[in-house]
Amino acid sequence: xxxxxxxxxxxxxxxxxxxxxxxxxxxxxxxxxxxxxxxxxxxxxxxxxxxxxxxxxxxxxxxxxxxxxxxxxxxxxxxxxxxxxxxxxxxxxxxxxxxxxxxxxxxxxxxxxxxxxxxxxxxxxxxxxxxxxxxxxxxxxxxxxxxxxxxxxxxxxxxxxxxxxxxxxxxxxxxxxxxxxxxxxxxxxxxxxxxxxxxxxxxxxxxxxxxxxxxxxxxxxxxxxxxxxxxxxxxxxxxxxxxxxxxxxxxxxxxxxxxxxxxxxxxxxxxxxxxxxxxxxxxxxxxxxxxxxxxxxxxxxxxxxxxxxxxxxxxxxxxxxxxxxxxxxxxxxxxxxxxxxxxxxxxxxxxxxxxxxxxxxxxxxxxxxxxxxxxxxxxxxxxxxxxxxxxxxxxxxxxxxxxxxxxxxxxxxxxxxxx
Numbered sequence: 001x002x003x004x005x006x007x008x009x010x011x012x013x014x015x016x017x018x019x020x021x022x023x024x025x026x027x028x029x030x031x032x033x034x035x036x037x038x039x040x041x042x043x044x045x046x047x048x049x050x051x052x053x054x055x056x057x058x059x060x061x062x063x064x065x066x067x068x069x070x071x072x073x074x075x076x077x078x079x080x081x082x083x084x085x086x087x088x089x090x091x092x093x094x095x096x097x098x099x100x101x102x103x104x105x106x107x108x109x110x111x112x113x114x115x116x117x118x119x120x121x122x123x124x125x126x127x128x129x130x131x132x133x134x135x136x137x138x139x140x141x142x143x144x145x146x147x148x149x150x151x152x153x154x155x156x157x158x159x160x161x162x163x164x165x166x167x168x169x170x171x172x173x174x175x176x177x178x179x180x181x182x183x184x185x186x187x188x189x190x191x192x193x194x195x196x197x198x199x200x201x202x203x204x205x206x207x208x209x210x211x212x213x214x215x216x217x218x219x220x221x222x223x224x225x226x227x228x229x230x231x232x233x234x235x236x237x238x239x240x241x242x243x244x245x246x247x248x249x250x251x252x253x254x255x256x257x258x259x260x261x262x263x264x265x266x267x268x269x270x271x272x273x274x275x276x277x278x279x280x281x282x283x284x285x286x287x288x289x290x291x292x293x294x295x296x297x298x299x300x301x302x303x304x305x306x307x308x309x310x311x312x313x314x315x316x317x318x319x320x321x322x323x324x325x326x327x328x329x330x331x332x333x334x335x336x337x338x339x340x341x342x343x344x345x346x347x348x349x350x351x352x353x354x355x356x357x358x359x360x361x362x363x364x365x366x367x368x369x370x371x372x373x374x375x376x377x378x379x380x381x382x383x384x385x386x387x388x389x390x391x392x393x394x395x396x397x398x399x400x401x402x403x404x405x406x407x408x409x410x411x412x413x414x415x416x417x418x419x
Contacts, residue, residue: 023174029183032057034173048189049182050198067096070115073127075101080349083201087353097202105132105252116263117151125268134236136248209339217331225340233285247294257306270312275341276322292377299368314365317383
């Protein structure tokens, strides 16, 4: 029996030592930047494993960042806007990028609410994806894992689930083999020539797209996303066919405006740019009247409820969005402004930042108001006509081939909301 007891003690001590070693490695490497452990060159300077845990990482990052300006949105914001862009004036720094891939408009409202909890933020830039306003969002009653992590619930009350979720996050990030695997992956990737990283200010680099472009070529990147967007457009058209009222989810934007006003935050809303190939897909799917309706109703909403709120429209067929895409045989040429139809490059994001800040920058996008939106819609139709006639950057779309004619300027007149 004494020998058995000694064996058990050694076994338990070994398990405890192993658990401590795993926790120590995970704390040192901090693959999701949960703890804010100082980054060590060659070990943990870059955080590639945070890619699949963006909401987890950023919710803890922003609590440490104490930003003056927050950027809210989906993956295009996450990748395309840089918190360190030189255009940001000192009065608006530090800037934190709280863009989360795959988020809805409701998610943007929730992340904005969380971003403003610590106080101190005076500016917010919230991106709007037009696809999110073609069908209603389903507001589930169950609180998501991300929602359990926030300081407040959707209604603004304190979140009783947060302490338990924090303990769960700490355990899963310290004591699990999954976290250890991500720590080892983080260490291994430090020596890579192009390594994905989530910076402490929430900005992501473009390493994933750089790798894909080198491997597959720009044409394939565009083609793959274009095919997926074709299916998405078909779904959105069918799912929203019976919707004849104002565009869905505008009430969520109204709540974003109200939240910013309540926290005395200067708010800028902006419609995210997409490559002309995607715009043409939605045009030829018969959905463009709904997009024009969205612009009109957003302008009216901001004018009626958003004192001091500015609404920018970057959704156009201009020279930036209608850039040519390399042919399939050309695997070396690169596009300048877009990685693929839905994700613009930081170079274009920098121009957008300058435009929204009122700095000198190339013409791109306009401020939408009730008095300017009709002219803006006409101008974008004219841009489309020019792009069609020049075949500038508008690739062939599966099931929607381009014709030789380029005289069509406006979509067929339809009552608002009609398909």
